[in-house]
Amino acid sequence: MLFMAQMTVRIPHSLAPAFVEQLKADEKALSQQLQREGKWRHLWRVTGQYANVSIFDVASNDELHTLLTSLPLYPYMDITVTPLAQHGSAIVQN
Template sequence: MLFHVEMQVNLPPDMDPDAAAKLKADEKAMSQELQRAGTWRHLWRVVGQYSNVSVFDVASGDELHEILSNLPLFPYMDITVKALTRHPSAI
């Protein structure tokens, strides 16, 4: 199943810079691992925002929830998920 996922990151302004840097590095490593595995199919930055639009290829909504909830930045994200299906006019 494909899912369109929008993630808005909202780190607290008073967060320790070293803690923020560690979270970001851990997030990058995990996202790249999932991209290499083909699970995180697309990752696009939204210009001018600390957010992204992504496409995940997973077996179920439960699997996607497990992945998202294990992201290091998850506690600081607002996430919107939309299930995708093939459009009948797509070639």
């Protein structure tokens, strides 16, 4: 199942800089692992924002929920999820 997730990160300024840097490093490592596994198919930065648009390929809503809530930056994210379906006019089929 394909899902688009729009994620905006809002890290409080009150967090210790070292803690924030560790969160970012952990987030990067996990996101790259999920990309290698094929679950995080696409990752695009939203220009001018601490935000991204991502495409996930997972087995279920529950798997996506588990994946998103496992992200180290999850407590500081606003996430909007949209389920996707193949368009009949698309040249490339999944």
